[in-house]
Amino acid sequence: MNAPDIPASVQQRVRAAARHRCGYCLSPQQYVMGKLEIEHTIPRTRGGSDDESNLWLSCSLCNRYKGSQVTALDPIGF
Secondary structure, rough: OOOOOHHHHHHHHHHHOOOEEEOOOOHHHOOOOOOEEEEEEEEEEEOOOOOOOHHEEEHHHHHHHHHOOOOOOOOOOO
């Protein structure tokens, strides 16, 4: 989600902090079809804010898979 209500300067900082990679699958921007999206770690539907600390970079596949989830089982089982 590249919401117009998130200032371009904030979007640039989020992209730089993520090193222009998806925060989930780590795919770099140059290998992703389309632009990486600014997404909410805690979705707005779950009370998340547009604060920069709640924003991250995601490819569209990972962002759609995550949806409004905020928890998951650890596949390694630690």
